[in-house]
Amino acid sequence: MTKSQQKLIEVNNLKKYFPLKSSIISKNKQVVKAVDDISFHIYKGETFGLVGESGCGKSTLGRTINRLYDPTSGEILFDGKDIANLSNKELQPYRKRMQMIFQDPYSSLNPYMSVEEIIDEPLEIHTSLSKNERKGIMVDILEKVGLKKEDLEKYPHEFSGGQRQRIGIARALSINPEFILCDEAISALDVSIQAQVINMLEDLQSEMKLTYLFVAHDLSMVRHISDRIGVMYLGKLVEISNSDELYHKPLHPYTQALLSAIPIPDPIKAQNSKREIITGELPSPIEMETGCRFRSRCPFAKPICAEVDPKLKQVDGEHFVACHLY
Numbered sequence: 001m002t003k004s005q006q007k008l009i010e011v012n013n014l015k016k017y018f019p020l021k022s023s024i025i026s027k028n029k030q031v032v033k034a035v036d037d038i039s040f041h042i043y044k045g046e047t048f049g050l051v052g053e054s055g056c057g058k059s060t061l062g063r064t065i066n067r068l069y070d071p072t073s074g075e076i077l078f079d080g081k082d083i084a085n086l087s088n089k090e091l092q093p094y095r096k097r098m099q100m101i102f103q104d105p106y107s108s109l110n111p112y113m114s115v116e117e118i119i120d121e122p123l124e125i126h127t128s129l130s131k132n133e134r135k136g137i138m139v140d141i142l143e144k145v146g147l148k149k150e151d152l153e154k155y156p157h158e159f160s161g162g163q164r165q166r167i168g169i170a171r172a173l174s175i176n177p178e179f180i181l182c183d184e185a186i187s188a189l190d191v192s193i194q195a196q197v198i199n200m201l202e203d204l205q206s207e208m209k210l211t212y213l214f215v216a217h218d219l220s221m222v223r224h225i226s227d228r229i230g231v232m233y234l235g236k237l238v239e240i241s242n243s244d245e246l247y248h249k250p251l252h253p254y255t256q257a258l259l260s261a262i263p264i265p266d267p268i269k270a271q272n273s274k275r276e277i278i279t280g281e282l283p284s285p286i287e288m289e290t291g292c293r294f295r296s297r298c299p300f301a302k303p304i305c306a307e308v309d310p311k312l313k314q315v316d317g318e319h320f321v322a323c324h325l326y
């Protein structure tokens with residue numbers, strides 16, 4: 001359920017193109033259109049899940065919103081202020097309000113830094129608190145993520161994968177942000193640990209009034225944590241809906257195929273269920289043709305699909321789809 005109707009993030013016509021190296025000497029500048037004209041919003045206190053196959057641009061979209069990448073064009077409104085073109089200095093107050101949890105708890109923590117140094121780093125950069133005050137915050141945040149005060153002196157290699165991800169979460173939360181980009185934050189963890197981390201993220205969200213953008217390649221993973229979900233395909237958002245409706249009434253043929261690829265644990269149900277397997281060629285993200293990007297793999301493609309790029313349109317309440325079938 002959506003937590004509030006106040007938007008914390010609003011993205012309008014956002015594009016992030018990466019020029020190819022060869023284009024420096026080539027007359028025809030080739031670009032990879034990782035994020036191509038995307039508009040959507042995230043409400044305060046909401047968890048917005050962003051899903052799609054690897055390479056669809058979902059992490060690039062998240063990192064552009066967090067201004068880890070400079071956008072090619074478009075608006076990124078954070079609490080009403082367009083931050084798309086702010087300089088590093090101008091971004092400083094927003095960096096404190098927007099944090100990130102990375103995918104790989106093994107490589108995202110510096111092995112030569114103690115837990116105390118890791119969590120203290122953002123506190124030192126973004127606050128003017130004394131060492132003692134910062135230590136108090138660190139102990140408090142470690143408890144919130146299920147670790148102990150004594151862990152401050154340890155190093156990342158002394159922890160399990162799940163514990164390391166908790167350290168990454170503590171680092172992101174130490175400066176009391178409002179928005180967290182969880183970029184495949186649980187993908188590298190064992191299934192049993194994933195559930196624990198998701199429960200913890202949900203508890204922290206209500207306690208600290210956080211807003212999450214939860215990026216994952218697996219629809220089953222985002223189902224329980226997300227209020228609404230956006231489905232991305234080759235740089236475009238093709239469907240946005242509240243989480244339950246997306247699972248019970250997926251409209252876009254790509255969403256239907258993604259959902260049907262989720263393994264069913266019951267062998268009898270699995271045998272009786274009809275599976276949509278995505279076939280056909282994946283178009284190049286460099287030379288994008290006109291029309292719908294999914295048409296080379298879509299079993300329902302019709303002539304208009306080759307001519308006109310379908311725009312995201314509202315079909316019902318919070319349910320939007322980009323497809324000529326609707």
Ligand code: SF4
Nearest residue numbers: 292295298305323324
């Ligand atoms: Fe399929 Fe056409 Fe819809 Fe694209 S617009 S998903 S090709 S029916």
